[in-house]
Amino acid sequence: MPVLGKKFRPPEAFDQAINGYYQLLPSRFVRLDGKRYLLSNDVGEFLVVGRGQLADYIQKKVPKGSDFYHDLKSKCFLVDGDSNVALDLLALKYRTKARRISQFTALHIFVVSLRCDYTCRYCQVSRQTDDKHAFDMSEATADKALGLVFKSPSPTIKIEFQGGEPLLNFSLIRYIVANATAENIRHKKNLQFVITTNLSLLTDEMLSFCSSHGIFLSTSLDGPEQLHNANRPRPGMDGHKLTVEGIKKAQTALGRDKIGALMTTTEKSLPAARAIIDAYLENGLDSIFLRPLSPYGFAVKTRQAYKYDVDRWFEFYKEGLDYILEINRQGHRFVELYTELVVNKLLSPFSTGYVDLQSPSGAGISAIVYNYDGDVYASDEARMLAEMGDKAFRLGNVHDDGYEDIMLSDTLLDMLESTLSESIPMCTDCGFLPYCGTDPVYHHATQGDMVGNKALSGFCGKNMKIFRHVVLLLEDDPEARETLLGWVRP
């Protein structure tokens, strides 16, 4: 184009001049399928792009006036001479995402008893029979643990009672709730309580106590009667009946929003995704968490955790999610909780607080566990491992160690340093990094070190498959996208 002799050049001349002169901003990418990639930046903005677009972007060949250029610019993947506001925006969004780190620890798990009335083969905690009071937490231990709870900077404190079966030591639950509530008058935290229970020992008196203290119940429902009882045997084989009765009683006494259920996938569950979801619908539950087995506790001793691989579990998950999306299309809101987490990770600027999907890992800083004997662990999985004899993630004991000793212990600090995904091989340049995390206990249990080789990791394999599936649903299936967008929390 001849420009000499002309006073003004046409606008296109300026567009051409700037091509090749935009500056790349930090980003990563990961292959989604044979043709497409997910391009993401540190704050979780993402674009789905073709191989050619990806190469053009990195080689700075994207024409300035193109839609793709505007997409890249508006999502802070590049900065040009017109504006460098992207740098400030990225810093602000990064700070928002990292905010949770300064507000540790929100979830405090009290293992009030290891005793249990069930004999589940997959139980991830080595249970004790119900006549051994030596496996109950004492009031003295609870007092010490409560002293640590309120030292957490987190403005929200959730105390979760776990077991074994925590209702076997309900008097201690009453004691902790009363003392925590009294203590909180001074601290003014947003204090919540959850009891994780099989519901078989639930009485009207307990429900009345839960109702008056706003206590949430979380239970296990593995599906229809035959499957539930096979997975979760109870002497008398009446586990399903008691669970379903308990759910109904709790819904009536506390409200439907105060009781939720989780399921664990065994080999027997794999062909029954739809039947399991139907069981949840029949019992008036609004969500399900399609969970794989973890390689801890009795799941390892009885070899349950090795009976199926990630690929088989993923097929189960996919079938279940397809069915759930179909249910939503028919007008019934029903949520798969892990997918909800992933969608929120992808589309919301706020942290979900989910322990496994954080960098550094949320172990210790999102959740912490006080075992019945006063030992403190970095996560529920860490105490499951301890029950197998491996105390690698024991942070201290409430009777011997102060808050600073526990939170500044080498065990916790080493773990946090090792679980910064930004410095982990393969994670460091993975496009899913802003949404993912790492599980040091899983990798310690399966590969013998906290970081692990992610190419061999079931944790990485599972999450990569789920992320790919959810992103492609958002891209390719408008009806699924509409449902999934409805799961994003404001």
Next chain:
Amino acid sequence: MGTETAVTFDANVFSLETVKRALYRCSDQSQFDITSEGGAITVTFSAIDPDGLADKIRNEVLDQDLRDTLSKETANVRTLILANAFSDTGLIR
């Protein structure tokens, strides 16, 4: 354990670091020997489906090469953004 296969890359086009990073991503499928000699980087491995794995390695090396460009070019600005995120010093103003 399958057929032994070699894949060669021009060292003037791809760095040894790029090839190593790409192979790490394939480490669930085989073990790899790497040699660098006379301007060529040669990767040797055994696999049940050697052609399939060779294709995967070539694609991974191409991806990794782009990643390396991206990472090197944005390293300084990433540091700047993080510094700005965690300070009130107005470093980029």
